[in-house]
Amino acid sequence: LVTYNSLLRPLFEIGRLLDACKVLEMMKKMGMSPDSVTFTSMMHSLGKAGRFRQASKLFFRMIGEGVVPNMISCGCVVHAFCKAGQMDAAAEFLEDMNRNGLTPNHIIHNTMLAGYVKAGQLDKAWTHVQGMTSKGFHKDAYTYSTLISGLAKAGQLALACQVFEEMNQTGCKPSVVVYNSLIDAHCKAGQIYAACQYFTDMTLQGLVPDVCSYNALIDGFCKLGQLNQATSILSQMQQNGCPPDLISYTSIIHGFAKRGQQSEALWLLATMKKRGFVPD
């Protein structure tokens, strides 16, 4: 069964759910019963594709087949709703969980928080965080990065920094993603200097910048029209063993194009293709 579950996942990932369903039928014919991992993988893929109706349908089908929902399968359904902006449905689902004696854990609460933020419902996001705290959950790196990026996107950069301070004071170690949220937030606000400071700070903490850290800086420099700096980040990341991705290239290409530097843009496009990237 574990082997089948592992085989099934890539199928779900590439969206070939029809094929996946066939395999499911095949498994049954061979006398195997799909377990909660099987169903959860499928629901996860559906959720990622934004197909929340199908995900919740599958959830009930799973129950119908005698598989008992656990924290993870419920988390997938919550995620599917949140990703699709169906926050009312998500909240209702949490209540159902409670009614059935399955108390949502910190991951599910973080999922809800991200959902409210994504839906632009910052007030509900705050209320939710307060609710989490009163239930005895402490904020983790996921909670903080969600809050920081959400606040920054709502134009509340100062508040985002305050949240970061709070995080340090409570002894919760910032992760690379938390730093990335801050770096990006400052880049978006045109405060590239502050962004670079956070970048340096991160490395001083012994954290290794990832492709998102670099891409955020690249975007920041591009937005300010400092294409030379952006290009230098590109070579820096290569030197540091972090290969640029499609986003790194298209950010700079777009930056060049916006300034009318067509030849530079085309040159970079050619370089990118040479390295095996397909422009999208």
Added chain:
RNA sequence: GGGUCUAAUAUUGAGCGAC
């Protein structure tokens, strides 16, 4: 009786489409 493997949450660009 014990152990292992497979499933859930946060951060980066652009474009397209919908309203």
